Amino acid sequence: MPKSWSNKRERQYEHIKRSAKGRGRSARVAKRIAAATVNKTRRQKGETKGSSRLRSRTGGSSRSRRRTARKGGRASARSRR
Numbered sequence: 613m614p615k616s617w618s619n620k621r622e623r624q625y626e627h628i629k630r631s632a633k634g635r636g637r638s639a640r641v642a643k644r645i646a647a648a649t650v651n652k653t654r655r656q657k658g659e660t661k662g663s664s665r666l667r668s669r670t671g672g673s674s675r676s677r678r679r680t681a682r683k684g685g686r687a688s689a690r691s692r693r
Contacts (some may be wrong), residue, residue: 617650618659625650 617625625646632642654660 617654621650621654621659624653
C-alpha cells in the first residue's frame with residue numbers, strides 16, 4: 613500500500629481483497645486485483661499525477677455515445693423492411 617493512498621483507498625483495497633479471497637482467489641491474486649482496482653479508481657477520479665490526460669481521452673460527449681447506442685436498433689429496423 614503506497615503512502616500516496618488515502619485512508620479511503622486503503623479501506624477500498626482491503627474490502628476488494630477480502631471480497632476476492634471470499635470468491636476463492638489466492639491471496640496473491642486478490643492483492644493484485646485490489647491494487648489494480650484502487651489504482652484505476654484513483655486515475656479516474658483524478659487523484660494521480662498526469663491523470664487529466666487519461667481522463668479526457670476516456671471522456672467524450674454524451675451525444676456521440678447516444679448516437680452509437682441507437683445505431684444498432686436503427687440498422688436492424690431498416691433491414692426488416
